[in-house]
Amino acid sequence: xxxxxxxxxxxxxxxxxxxxxxxxxxxxxxxxxxxxxxxxxxxxxxxxxxxxxxxxxxxxxxxxxxxxxxxxxxxxxxxxxxxxxxxxxxxxxxxxxxxxxxxxxxxxxxxxxxxxxxxxxxxxxxxxxxxxxxxxxxxxxxxxxxxxxxxxxxxxxxxxxxxxxxxxxxxxxxxxxxxxxxxxxxxxxxxxxxxxxxx
Amino acid sequence: xxxxxxxxxxxxxxxxxxxxxxxxxxxxxxxxxxxxxxxxxxxxxxxxxxxxxxxxxxxxxxxxxxxxxxxxxxxxxxxxxxxxxxxxxxxxxxxxxxxxxxxxxxxxxxxxxxxxxxxxxxxxxxxxxxxxxxxxxxxxxxxxxxxxxxxxxxxxxxxxxxxxxxxxxxxxxxxxxxxxxxxxxxxxxxxxxxxxxxxxxxxxxxxxxxxxxxxxxxxxxxxxxxxxxxxxxxxxxxxxxxxxxxxxxxxxxxxxxxxxxxxxxxxxxxxxxxxxxxxxxxxxxxxxxxxxxxxxxxxxxxxxxxxxxxxxxxxxxxxxxxxxxxxxxxxxxxxxxxxxxxxxxxxxxxxxxxxxxxxxxxxxxxxxxxxxxxxxxxxxxxxxxxxxxxxxxxxxxxxxxxxxxxxxxxxxxxxxxxxxxxxxxxxxxxxxxxxxx
Numbered sequence: 001x002x003x004x005x006x007x008x009x010x011x012x013x014x015x016x017x018x019x020x021x022x023x024x025x026x027x028x029x030x031x032x033x034x035x036x037x038x039x040x041x042x043x044x045x046x047x048x049x050x051x052x053x054x055x056x057x058x059x060x061x062x063x064x065x066x067x068x069x070x071x072x073x074x075x076x077x078x079x080x081x082x083x084x085x086x087x088x089x090x091x092x093x094x095x096x097x098x099x100x101x102x103x104x105x106x107x108x109x110x111x112x113x114x115x116x117x118x119x120x121x122x123x124x125x126x127x128x129x130x131x132x133x134x135x136x137x138x139x140x141x142x143x144x145x146x147x148x149x150x151x152x153x154x155x156x157x158x159x160x161x162x163x164x165x166x167x168x169x170x171x172x173x174x175x176x177x178x179x180x181x182x183x184x185x186x187x188x189x190x191x192x193x194x195x196x197x198x199x
Numbered sequence: 200x201x202x203x204x205x206x207x208x209x210x211x212x213x214x215x216x217x218x219x220x221x222x223x224x225x226x227x228x229x230x231x232x233x234x235x236x237x238x239x240x241x242x243x244x245x246x247x248x249x250x251x252x253x254x255x256x257x258x259x260x261x262x263x264x265x266x267x268x269x270x271x272x273x274x275x276x277x278x279x280x281x282x283x284x285x286x287x288x289x290x291x292x293x294x295x296x297x298x299x300x301x302x303x304x305x306x307x308x309x310x311x312x313x314x315x316x317x318x319x320x321x322x323x324x325x326x327x328x329x330x331x332x333x334x335x336x337x338x339x340x341x342x343x344x345x346x347x348x349x350x351x352x353x354x355x356x357x358x359x360x361x362x363x364x365x366x367x368x369x370x371x372x373x374x375x376x377x378x379x380x381x382x383x384x385x386x387x388x389x390x391x392x393x394x395x396x397x398x399x400x401x402x403x404x405x406x407x408x409x410x411x412x413x414x415x416x417x418x419x420x421x422x423x424x425x426x427x428x429x430x431x432x433x434x435x436x437x438x439x440x441x442x443x444x445x446x447x448x449x450x451x452x453x454x455x456x457x458x459x460x461x462x463x464x465x466x467x468x469x470x471x472x473x474x475x476x477x478x479x480x481x482x483x484x485x486x487x488x489x490x491x492x493x494x495x496x497x498x499x500x501x502x503x504x505x506x507x508x509x510x511x512x513x514x515x516x517x518x519x520x521x522x523x524x525x526x527x528x529x530x531x532x533x534x535x536x537x538x539x540x541x542x543x544x545x546x547x548x549x550x551x552x553x554x555x556x557x558x559x560x561x562x563x564x565x566x567x568x569x570x571x572x573x574x575x576x577x578x579x580x581x582x583x584x585x586x587x588x589x590x591x592x593x594x595x596x597x598x599x600x601x602x603x604x605x606x607x608x609x610x611x612x613x614x615x616x617x618x619x620x621x622x623x624x625x626x627x628x629x630x631x632x633x634x635x636x
Contacts, residue, residue, distance in 0.1 A: 021322035081212030157230035
């Protein structure tokens, strides 16, 4: 049995539970597998942008392993939202490794935003799903003003500099805490209804 | 009031992680960490606050058959509430997934619903009444962070008429009828080839006088000679479809416990297409074609000619299907005398073979068309393979008996145009078969 026979047998087994000959005409599409791969690739860029490559020692090995695991989960099971753990890993790297240069923070914000959008898209598609090109294009079109705001905020954070305490810092912390609580109160009740199976 | 759309698991995770990191960054005095958390938190929360309310309604228009490639086209219409940015569409046929797509919705600023129309193309190998498609949808809100409840399912059925394959030549019955048509009969008449040259008799037309022969044989014009011609005639053909069984290429589906895949043509699909092809070939040649069904006891469609008759036959073929337990026929259906009988059957049991043999015995020329599709037996288990082999051996014996009775057998899964052309040529060498001796 040649490799071609094996591939044909695998293809036949894969198509056993599907019907061929049905398509939506006139729609420019990408394959769901390509979308998932792109999401995994962008997720892989998050640890790089956060500076994982500069870490040394056993902590670095654990962090690298966790990052690879999360990327694999994003590729295989994107619907469960594993991409959020990459944000946590990137933030921990910033906390442990100290402040990063302005260009690195800008790159990190860009990559995080792109990875969040890609994983949100990947979470809604199966490998066989045809994704209309206009869907990711519209996502990017609507996201760039937010990214612009984030980059401006990043410049401000860099200008303030690390370790400097702003006047009224306690007020800012309290406001952040209140904002977090309010947003969670908005999000969590709606999230409970997501237990019903998605299509 | 309808509920707002629910938040997806991915969005929930992203917002929660952002909230934790924002709080962590704020308390650690690290603006960069807080910013890394604030970005997904703000994006997710903004998307969720704008999530739509209401349901997504799919609808599937009536199908139309395209002339170029034979596919069926129907318009899929998606109506979603304002704020929806995309719709996940799942198309099924016979319970099996056929197509999945994530479609963008137009970016309309108004408060009204947004609508997207997409042509759905179904290339089916099946004919007759069938499910065109069943569509389910789910709307997605801004940033794909919220999803609606599943909408639908919406099902659309269609009656697919069998298409006719081109045939080169078709065999003729042993006896032709009438004085008009496209075939030359053996009777004297007009319009056919030269039959003889004989002396003028009362009743011969004056314009039939052959003056050259007369001048050669009777220079004194004491006798006149006229040219005799053969008459033209038409063939009567009865198509007999055996609709009692409908089997697919997979013998595991023959017992009925598992359905035939919608992309596998069944024996009845092959029979419909074969009968439509033969009907078109004969009617295009000016012959009269009728239709009968071995599976039901009802009045047959009598032989007729013309485009209207072809449409009637095609529509009747599309509606032909197995109807419960068929009643055993005591005798074969009576057919017009001298008609060519073309039987379309799988010959998996004796009844169609018995009918074909009976028609042959009373003098009809009978062509048995084997419409069993090409079988897939490689995946069968030992017992199933043995059972299938026994059934096929029995069938081969039945077809061999038919050949012994001078019933001509054509296998439609091979090259039917060639096989029918060979039959058409062979009857030219047989005296009295539609051509002069």
